Amino acid sequence: MNTDLIFDNTEVAFSLKSDSELERAYFLFKMISIEPLVRIGTAATNFAIKAHLPIEGLIRFTVFDHFCGGVNEDDCLSVVDNMYEKGVSSVLDYSVEGKESEDEFDSAKDKILKIIDFAKEIDAIPIAVFKPTGFGRLSLYEKVSKKEALTEKETKEWQSVINRFDEVCKKSKENDVAILIDSEESWIQDAIDDLVTQMMKKYNTEKPIVYNTFQMYRHDRLAFLLKEHKKAKEGNYFLGYKLVRGAYLEKENDRAKEKGYPSPCCASKALTDENFNKGLNYMIDNLDSMSLFAGTHNEDSSYLLMQMMSDKGLLNNDPRVWFGQLYGMSDHISFNLADKGYNVAKYIPFGPVKDVMPYLIRRAEENTSVAGQTGRELALLKKEKKRRKTL
Ligand SMILES: Cc1cc2nc3c(=O)[nH]c(=O)nc-3n(C[C@H](O)[C@H](O)[C@H](O)COP(=O)(O)OP(=O)(O)OC[C@H]3O[C@@H](n4cnc5c(N)ncnc54)[C@H](O)[C@@H]3O)c2cc1C
Numbered sequence: 001m002n003t004d005l006i007f008d009n010t011e012v013a014f015s016l017k018s019d020s021e022l023e024r025a026y027f028l029f030k031m032i033s034i035e036p037l038v039r040i041g042t043a044a045t046n047f048a049i050k051a052h053l054p055i056e057g058l059i060r061f062t063v064f065d066h067f068c069g070g071v072n073e074d075d076c077l078s079v080v081d082n083m084y085e086k087g088v089s090s091v092l093d094y095s096v097e098g099k100e101s102e103d104e105f106d107s108a109k110d111k112i113l114k115i116i117d118f119a120k121e122i123d124a125i126p127i128a129v130f131k132p133t134g135f136g137r138l139s140l141y142e143k144v145s146k147k148e149a150l151t152e153k154e155t156k157e158w159q160s161v162i163n164r165f166d167e168v169c170k171k172s173k174e175n176d177v178a179i180l181i182d183s184e185e186s187w188i189q190d191a192i193d194d195l196v197t198q199m200m201k202k203y204n205t206e207k208p209i210v211y212n213t214f215q216m217y218r219h220d221r222l223a224f225l226l227k228e229h230k231k232a233k234e235g236n237y238f239l240g241y242k243l244v245r246g247a248y249l250e251k252e253n254d255r256a257k258e259k260g261y262p263s264p265c266c267a268s269k270a271l272t273d274e275n276f277n278k279g280l281n282y283m284i285d286n287l288d289s290m291s292l293f294a295g296t297h298n299e300d301s302s303y304l305l306m307q308m309m310s311d312k313g314l315l316n317n318d319p320r321v322w323f324g325q326l327y328g329m330s331d332h333i334s335f336n337l338a339d340k341g342y343n344v345a346k347y348i349p350f351g352p353v354k355d356v357m358p359y360l361i362r363r364a365e366e367n368t369s370v371a372g373q374t375g376r377e378l379a380l381l382k383k384e385k386k387r388r389k390t391l
Contacts, residue, residue, distance in 0.1 A: 006336045007299055010384035013332035016082050019388065026381045028066050032364045033374040042361050056353045063360050067328035068095070069348035073115060076348050079327070084124035087338030088346055091127045091180065091324070092118070095349035095359040100137055102160065108134040109164040113171055120175035127293070127322070127345055129180040130168060132192045136161035141188035162195065169199040173209045180242050180293060183213035186252055186264045197228065201237050208240030208291040208320075215246030216276035217265045225282060232289060239290035242324070243279045245272050245298070247362060277304055284308045284321070291320040293345075297330040302337070316341040328363070332380050 007013075014022060045059065069076030073092055080090040092115045094108060112130045119125040132141065140157055143150060150158060165181075172179035181196050183189060196212040203209050214221045225241070232239045246252075249265055256263040266272040280301065283292040294305055302323060309321060325334045327348045338344045349359055 006340060007302070007332045009336050009339075010332065010380050010387060012339045013335050013380060014384045015086060015335065016331075017384075022381060022385055022388075025066060026378065026385065028062060029374050029377045029381065032063075033378065042364065045357065045361075059353055059357075059360070063364065064353055064356070067326070067349065067360055067363050068356060069327060069350045071350065071352055073111075073118065073350060076350050079348060080122070080124045083346065086335055087341075088334050088344050089127070090125050091129050091345050091347045092125060093129050093347040093349045094134065094351055095131075096134065096351040096355040097131070097358045098355075099134070102157070105135050105160070105164065109168060112168050116168070116171045116175050116177050116179070119177040127178045127180060128168075128172060129182060129347065131182045131184065132188070133184055135164040138185070138188055141191045144191035145188055165195055165199055166202075169203045169210050173203040176209075178209055178211060178240065178291075178293075180211045180240075181213060182242075183215050183244075183246075185248055186215075186218060187255070193224075197231070200232070200239060201235055204232075204238040204240065205236075206238075208238040211240030211242050211291070211293060213242040213244060213295075214279060215244055215248075216279050217246035217249055217252075217272040219266050219271070219275065220264065222275055222278055222282070225279060229286065229290070240293070241279075241283065241290065242293040242295050243276060243283070244295040245276055247366070273298070273301070277301055280305050281308060284312060284314075287312075287314075287318075287320045291322075293322040293324055295324040295347075297325055297333060299333065302333055306337075306342070317343055319343070326363070329377070 017025065069079045069090075069092070073094075076090070076092055080092075083090060094111045094115070096108065099105065099108065108130070112128060112134075115125070116128045119128050136157070140154060140161070143154065144158060169179060181192070183192065193212065196210060199210045200208075200212070214225060216222075228239060246265070252265050253263050266275060276296070276298075280292070280294060283290055284305070294301070296302060305321070305323070306316075309316070309318065314321065322343045322345055323333070323337050324345050324347065325331075327346045334344050334346055349356055
């Protein structure tokens, strides 16, 4: 297969960006490449929001508009349509975080049900997603993960979490829409894994509908994948997995250190990369019983996955393999993959500005010069600006 550096094509990558949008993206990445600025900006923004200072407008027209599709799902539709014209699908991601009440969890669940209905009608939205902590309290997941006894009230609360998962997965099956379940902190993941496995058993009987997420920075995930595969073969159901590297590395390592247990994460970036790529390999070798959504901005892993597909003689658009990136990042991967006919979807986060702040802060931190993504985004934007000027 000829994959030769297709991601270098900035004309395809930024075909949806006007000159002024290109300038704005360049300015934004330049700003968040300055690590102290992100640190100070994050603290100042958190303070300003808590103090009800009028900074929403500023956030809206800078980071928010770059990384989010809008405040509600309807706002996102123009982005969804535009991207689909270039072959890139969308996953509408209700990115409100940090909620604690039953009413808020029910309303998040209703939002996801609405998106699954959207997805049934709109070809550009083939997949839905939700975050477990959108459906229940983090401390409750933690207690269930530790297998601690629940009070009567907590038992009821946990049953409501199960019901929310079930309602959403059932609707996904009825509408034939794949549902991705995000993963978060390792100390709540056991409860989620058990629950998602139950959902897979129930709803993945004909094909993968329900997808769990494996954070491959966890050194135990490859062995877990093999174990889950064995169970699925015995139980006669399909598996769906989103593979990611994992977004909470610092938090995981800090907590492990503070509480004095070994970190669940790989000891180096190279080990995480190796684990992630081995996960891809295993899944590509076993597509008869599982489907893969590779959520990554890593060029090497993306090229490797293309190569693996080619080596197996798979079509670029094999329905069992999806590539995924986040809106506002790595357009050079998404749009160039779509241009070559691969299945690609971008998560489009949406929600009220103040509620998506934790998401935006994670993106800003991930894009500082320290994390190393920004250099690449900046270089590509610069290359495209130059190309357009010389036309
Ligand atoms: C579509 C999509 C969905 C996602 N869903 C989730 C999700 O459900 N849950 C979640 O946690 N994240 C999720 N993420 C984020 C993801 O986990 C990564 O944080 C992000 O994509 C960066 O990793 P990368 O593969 O793009 O590549 P890279 O930029 O090459 O890798 C960066 C990652 O490598 C790992 N890493 C970095 N340094 C070290 C080190 N010293 N030791 C060990 N590991 C290291 C970390 O995981 C870090 O995030 C998602 C990302 C995408 C694109």
